[in-house]
Amino acid sequence: MTKLKAFVSEKASEELFSFLKAEGCEIVEISAKADVHEAIACHPDIYYCMLPKGLYEGDPSLLSKDYPGDVPYNAAAVGRYFICSRYTAWELKEEAVRQGLVPIVVPQGYVKCNLVVLDGNHVITEDEGIAKVLAGIDDIECLLVRPGEVKLPGFRNGFLGGTSGAVGRKVIFNGDLAAHSCFPEIARFCSSCGMEPVWIPSYPLTDIGSIFFVN
Numbered sequence: 206m207t208k209l210k211a212f213v214s215e216k217a218s219e220e221l222f223s224f225l226k227a228e229g230c231e232i233v234e235i236s237a238k239a240d241v242h243e244a245i246a247c248h249p250d251i252y253y254c255m256l257p258k259g260l261y262e263g264d265p266s267l268l269s270k271d272y273p274g275d276v277p278y279n280a281a282a283v284g285r286y287f288i289c290s291r292y293t294a295w296e297l298k299e300e301a302v303r304q305g306l307v308p309i310v311v312p313q314g315y316v317k318c319n320l321v322v323l324d325g326n327h328v329i330t331e332d333e334g335i336a337k338v339l340a341g342i343d344d345i346e347c348l349l350v351r352p353g354e355v356k357l358p359g360f361r362n363g364f365l366g367g368t369s370g371a372v373g374r375k376v377i378f379n380g381d382l383a384a385h386s387c388f389p390e391i392a393r394f395c396s397s398c399g400m401e402p403v404w405i406p407s408y409p410l411t412d413i414g415s416i417f418f419v420n
Contacts, residue, residue: 209420245275248414272314290312318366329366365410378402
């Protein structure tokens with residue numbers, strides 16, 4: 206039987222690796238593939254995008270160090286929608302449409318970094334621009350939470366979406382979610398759609414570029 210694969214930054218903590226292995230995952234460690242900022246060079250959501258038919262792998266040679274040259278593949282499928290930006294690679298958009306998704310353009314280039322995707326109808330974001338756009342979509346519920354509470358060494362802060370990954374009925378957060386000022390709202394929102402939040406309590410919430418699970 207093939208193990209569930211978890212695509213994770215090679216710089217993730219041993220606690221997270223141990224947790225994922227205990228969940229029965231095979232770890233695929235992501236190392237730097239392109240000349241992007243070293244703080245995000247091992248982040249899966251810089252190189253990959255989860256689509257309905259699996260994990261789309263972008264071309265690292267098309268990436269560059271400065272924003273927006275590092276965000277062509279930083280997008281997210283949510284239900285029947287493809288949440289993307291004007292900087293998203295055309296070939297990724299084309300593949301998303303081929304798979305039946307409807308593109309929704311948001312003003313934030315770091316799309317997946319800023320989205321905790323719980324299921325096809327529920328997301329969490331710290332980005333007001335994303336929240337404003339998604340508020341106009343009837344079949345997506347978006348919880349807007351306070352920004353600036355996620356660490357990302359090398360930057361002033363990271364993003365909550367970049368700490369997270371959903372598998373089955375669990376959504377995993379890299380770090381102490383309970384310390385977030387919006388924890389009660391996050392916990393209630395997850396519960397409302399049948400998702401169980403789990404987290405690593407021994408260190409602060411830290412952006413590692415999302416966790417992608419692939420069968």
